[in-house]
Amino acid sequence: MTWTVETLGPAVDAEIAALPKDMQASFLRLAERIEAVGLERIGQPHVKHLQDKLWEMRFGGRDGIARAIYVTTIGRRVIVLHAFVKKTQKTPPPALQLAERRAKEITP
Numbered sequence: 001m002t003w004t005v006e007t008l009g010p011a012v013d014a015e016i017a018a019l020p021k022d023m024q025a026s027f028l029r030l031a032e033r034i035e036a037v038g039l040e041r042i043g044q045p046h047v048k049h050l051q052d053k054l055w056e057m058r059f060g061g062r063d064g065i066a067r068a069i070y071v072t073t074i075g076r077r078v079i080v081l082h083a084f085v086k087k088t089q090k091t092p093p094p095a096l097q098l099a100e101r102r103a104k105e106i107t108p
Contacts, residue, residue: 003035003076004078005031005070006077008080008105011102012083015082016083019061019066020085021061025061026061030042030059031078039078044058046059051096053072054070054081054096055070055072056070066085066086067091068080069095073106079106081098082095082099
């Protein structure tokens with residue numbers, strides 16, 4: 001069974017669309033790679049555990065680095081909860097809080 005990568009909905013789609021074009025392309029390449037080879041075969045530096053059920057996809061572009069916070073659900077689904085350009089060393093607490101709130105909207 002293969003993995004699928006999807007977003008939670010229009011708000012996350014808009015966040016991804018707001019990323020610089022090269023970062024959007026990096027995100028799409030990473031998502032396609034997860035779907036092609038499976039999430040379990042993708043490790044650091046491309047994905048990293050954050051806390052509880054939250055993980056992050058790590059990608060970048062000419063202007064810096066970006067992250068997409070996600071959870072996995074039944075059926076080998078990766079659901080992206082929040083995407084943003086990272087400007088600090090640590091993931092900002094508001095980004096984690098937003099992802100946690102959005103994770104509660106998911107039905108298995």
